[in-house]
Structures are given as structure tokens and as C-alpha cells.
Amino acid sequence: xxxxxxxxxxxxxxxxxxxxxxxxxxxxxxxxxxxxxxxxxxxxxxxxxxxxxxxxxxxxxxxxxxxxxxxxxxxxxxxxxxxxxxxxxxxxxxxxxxxxxxxxxxxxxxxxxxxxxxxxxxxxxxxxxxxxxxxxxxxxxxxxxxxxxxxxxxxxxxx
Amino acid sequence: xxxxxxxxxxxxxxxxxxxxxxxxxxxxxxxxxxxxxxxxxxxxxxxxxxxxxxxxxxxxxxxxxxxxxxxxxx
Numbered sequence: 001x002x003x004x005x006x007x008x009x010x011x012x013x014x015x016x017x018x019x020x021x022x023x024x025x026x027x028x029x030x031x032x033x034x035x036x037x038x039x040x041x042x043x044x045x046x047x048x049x050x051x052x053x054x055x056x057x058x059x060x061x062x063x064x065x066x067x068x069x070x071x072x073x074x075x076x077x078x079x080x081x082x083x084x085x086x087x088x089x090x091x092x093x094x095x096x097x098x099x100x101x102x103x104x105x106x107x108x109x110x111x112x113x114x115x116x117x118x119x120x121x122x123x124x125x126x127x128x129x130x131x132x133x134x135x136x137x138x139x140x141x142x143x144x145x146x147x148x149x150x151x152x153x154x155x156x157x158x159x
Numbered sequence: 160x161x162x163x164x165x166x167x168x169x170x171x172x173x174x175x176x177x178x179x180x181x182x183x184x185x186x187x188x189x190x191x192x193x194x195x196x197x198x199x200x201x202x203x204x205x206x207x208x209x210x211x212x213x214x215x216x217x218x219x220x221x222x223x224x225x226x227x228x229x230x231x232x233x
Contacts, residue, residue, distance in 0.1 A: 025173075028177070032208045
């Protein structure tokens, strides 16, 4: 077997389409033998929240409102053609119709493939999020130095 | 020794590789996986990736139309 290759993705965006790109690249790479790390930060944290809908997660009244407005995986908006929230539903329908994996299916595949999920400590602090607010597959809460160490020697993408 | 059949003829990237990888990981050493797939990207890459990951690709056969069968031994 060849030496293990590595792909590390910084998932910054909380947009449905960009998260689809994160998980498509991640699962594809993991399936062809790459070690894959995804570092979720800022809006990207929406993808790993335990609650997929909208909920008042957060520390104080302001972050609770932010938490509600940001929501989870199910309510991520598209970066274009969002049509006041109808966009993701339209794209999910198109993906299903064309036998292309939906975002939820890709996230499930990422878990099965053992992709390493990490959450950004600083963004969590700003948004009042705790590790308990995330799905149990989130391996650790990290800062920049730890992420750089993890991604060293591989390829890194910022999405 | 068991033989399992996986049909990914209607799947697209990355699920073609993802489903193959997941099925292969469930098998015991010596088991066989027969993958039905379409021409193009899946046919070009599924056998190559299986080989790269240390699996034994026993055969690649044309079934009908654009469908091919790749037999992989764990």
C-alpha cells in the first residue's frame, strides 16, 4: 500500500453549496485512501451542530439570537439562488432527482469513512458554542497551531 | 468466503468511490466484491483506487451497454 496522503479542509462557510463541496471533496478523498481532516470554523460550525434546525444555542442573549439565525445543517442557505430559503430545498430536490448525494448523505458517509472533524476554539468562544452543542463525531476543539500541526505534510483547502 | 454485489451504475462522484470503499471495509479478508459500474470516471478510477489501497482486482468485464463488472478480492 502506498504512503497515506492527507487532505485538510478549513470549512469556513455555512452555505449549503460550499458545505456540499467540503463534504464531496472530503468523502471522495477518504474513499480513495486519504486521511481527511475538516476544521470547522465560524459559519462552517453550523454543519456539525447537534440540532439540525434552528435553536437558541449560545451563551448570552446575543449569541442565542445568532445561534437561532445561523441554525444547523438543515437550514443552511445557498450562496446564490437562495430565494429566501427555498433554494436549498430546490437543490436537494435536483440532487435527488439526478442521483447525486445530498449534503446529509455526504455527512453520513463522512462519519462512516472516519473523517476527522475538528471545531475551532476561537469561533466557538465568540458564538457561545460548547463541544456538547456538536455531534459526537467532533473529535476535538482546536486552535490554529494544532490545525497547522495536523495538516502538515498534506494538502489544505479553505472553503 | 462470501461474495457481495454492489451496483453503483446510477451513482455519481463521490458516491461511486464512497460506496465501494464502505462495502470493502465491511468484508472479511478473502471475500469478493463484484461492483457494477458505468463507463467513464467510475470505470477508470474504481479498479485503480482498489489496487492502490492494496485490494486485489481479479477482473474487469463488460456486462452490457455501458455497464461493467469489476471483481475485487479483499
